[in-house]
Amino acid sequence: MLAFILRRLGQSVLVMLVVALIAFIMFRYVGDPIASMVGQEASSADREALRQQLGLNDPFYEQFFRFITNALQGQFGISYRLQQPVTELILSRLPATIELAFTSALLALVFGVGFGVFAALRPKTISTAAIMTGSLIGVSLPTFLIGIALIYVFAVELQWLPSFGRGQTVQIGWWRTGLLTESGLRSLILPAITLSLFQMTLIMRLVRAEMLEVLRTDYIKFAKARGLSSRAINFGHALKNTLVPVITITGLQLGSVIAFAIITETVFQWPGVGSLFINSVAVVDVPVMAAYLMFIAFVFVVINLTVDILYYVVDPRLRVSGPARGH
Amino acid sequence: MASPAPTHSEPTSLLARVLDSDVFYSYRKSPVTVVASIVLAGLILAAVLAPLIAPYNPFDPSSLNLMDGYTAPLSDSMMGNYFVLGTDHQGRDVLSTILYGSRVSLFVGISATLFAMVLGVTLGLFAGYRGKTTDAIIMRIADIQLTFPAILIALLIFGFARGIIPPAQQESAAVWVLIFAIGLSNWAQFARTVRGATMVERQKEYVAAARIMGVHPVMILVKHILPNVTGPVLVIATIGLALAIIEEATLSFLGVGVPPTQPSLGTLIRIGQQFLFSGEWWILFFPAVTLVLLALSVNLLGDWLRDALNPRLRQ
Secondary structure, three states, X not given: OHHHXXXXXXXXXXXXXXXXXXXXXXXXXXXXXXXXXXXXXXXXXXXXXXXXHOOOOOOHHHHHHHHHHHHHOOOOOEOOOOOOEHHHHHHHHHHHHHHHHHHHHHHHHHHHHHHHHHHHHOOOOHHHHHHHHHHHHHHHOOHHHHHHHHHHHHHXXXXXXOOOOOOOOEEXXXXXXXXXXXXXXXXXXXXXXXXXXXXXXXXXXXXXXXXXXXXXXXXXHHHHHOOOOHHHHHHHHHHHHHHHHHHHHHHHHHXXXXXXXXXXXXXXXXXXXXXXXXXXXXXXXXXXXXXXXXXXXXXXXXXXXXXXXXXXXXXXXXXXXXXXXOO | OOOOOOOOOOOOOHHHHHXXXXXXXXXXXXXXXXXXXXXXXXXXXXXXXXXXHOOOOOOOHXXXXXXXXXXXXXXXXXXXXXXXXXXXXXXXXXXXXXXHHHHHHHHHHHHHHHHHHXXXXXXXXXXXXXXXXXHHHHHHHXXXXXXXXXHHHHHHHHHHHHHHOOHHHHHHHHHHHHHHHXXXXXXXXXXXXXXXXXXXXXXOHHHHXXXXXXXXXXXXXXXXXXXXXXXXXXXXXXXXXXXXXXXXXXXXXXXXXXXXXXXXXXXXXXXXXXXXXXXXXXXXXXXXXXXXXXXHHXXXXXXXXXXXXXOOOOO
C-alpha cells in the first residue's frame, strides 16, 4: 500500500515537473517579457539592465529552478493585461468556479446514477428509450449551445432566471460566495445545469452499462433465488458493485468540469477562473496562461492521485494483483 | 439475407461486393444510420458547392447592403431583396454564411482528424512494434494527455502559437494553427488503440514469416499490420471527426478560433448570440441547427460503424 502510494506520488511529481517545464518555456519564450514591462521609449541599455536585474540572462536551468521556487511559493508574476499579481487574480476568481463545478458535479452524480439505474432496470420502456436518445443528443450538443438554449428558454422567453453573472455575493473571509443569497442561487441554476449535462450523460451511460453487466452475473441470480427483495438486490448488491468505475469516472471528470467551466463561464459571463483564462488567451497574457496551466495540472494530479488511492481502498482485488491504473 | 448470393466462380465487381457485404447489410437494416448518412452527405455536398449554390457572396463587401440588415426569414428586405433564412446585422444572407461557414467547419474538422490520425497511428504502430522504452515513453505521454480535456490542450496550443507567430501573419495562419491544435489534442486515442492492436498482430505467424523473409520493419508495419488495424481506426476517426467539429465550433465560439473574416459555424453562433435578447432569433438559430445536424449525423454514423465492425456484436 505504502509503496504503491509512494510510486504514484513520484509519478505525480514528475507530471507536475513536466507541466512546470512547459509553463516555464511558455512564460519565458512566448513573447518578450521585457517588451511587455517597459514602454516603447525605453533605451536598449535600460532593457539590458532590466534583463540583467530580472536574471533573464542566467542559464536555463537556473531560471527554471527560480520559476519552480516561485511557483511553490505561489508566485507567478504580474498579469500583462490587468497589472495585478496573477496568484491574487486566480484566488479572487476561484470561489466562483469551485461553487459552479461542485454544484454541477453533484447534479451530474445524482441524476446520472438515478437515470442510469432506471434505464438498466427497465430496459424496454418508453422512458428508457427517451432517456437514451436524450443522452445521445446531450453528447452531440456542444456545451455552449446547451447554455444558449437554456438562456433562451428560461431567461429570454420565460424570464424566470438571470442569464449572466453571479447575482449578489457574500464575503466570508477571502471566499466570496453566491450560495447564501437568493439571487446568487438563482444565478447558479442555469450555468450548473449546462456544465453538468455532459458529465450526467457520461455517468448515466456508464452506470447503465455496468448495471446491465452486473445484473447478468450469477450472484444476482443466486440472490434472486434466495428470495431477496428486488430493492435489496438492485441497490444493495447490483448498484454497489457498479460504483467502483463510477467513482473513478466522476473523480476524473471533476477535473474536466473545471476545464469545461471555461465554456460555461464564457456563455454566462460567470466571473470565474475559466473566463479569466480565456480572456488571457485572446490577448496572450502569458503569466496568467502559465499559472492557469499549473493550477489545472495540479488539480488533475491531485484528483488522479486521490482516485487511484480510493480505487485501491474500495476494490480489494487490486491489492493482490499489483499496482492499479487510474483509467 | 435478402440479396441473391453472388456467383463465386467469376470475379464480382467492387460495387457488387460492397452491396453484398455484412457491413452494408447492417447499414441497410438501420434506418437511423441511413438518414444520418443522407443528412451528412447533403451537408458536405452543400459545403463543397457553397460558391456555386449560395445565393449571395457574404464576404464580398460590395454586395452587402446595411439596409438589408435584420431581415426576417422568408421575407423581402427594405431594399426588396428576398432572403430565405433572413439576414444578420450586416445584411449578410444567413443561408450563404451558413454554407460558407460549414465549409470552414468541415475543412478544419476533417484536416484536424486526418492530422491526429496520421500522428496517432504512426506513433501507435511504432510503440506497439518496438515495445520497451519507445512504447513506455509514447504511451506515458498519451496517458498524461488523455487525462486533460482535449479542448483545454487545444486552447493552450492555440495561445502558445499566438504568442510565437508575428501579429501580421496571425490571421492567415489561424486556420492552420487551429487544425494543428485540435489535431494534436486528439492523437492519443488513435495511438492507444493502434498500439494495442499492433501488439496482438505482432505475435502472429504472418508477421514472423515476413520478418524471417527479411522484410524491413517499416514495410511490415505498413503492408502487413496496418491493414489489420484499419477497422478500429476508422471508428475512432469518425467519432473523432464529430469531436473535432464540436471542438472547432467551441474554440471559434470562445473567440479564439478562425478569424472573423472567415467565419465558421461557431463564429456565426457567437455573432448570433448577441441578438438573442433583441428578437432576431434566426441569426443564431440556423447556424446552431446546422452544427447540431452535422455533429449528430457524424456521431450516429460512428456509433453504427463501431457496432457494424465489431464481430462480437454481429449475430
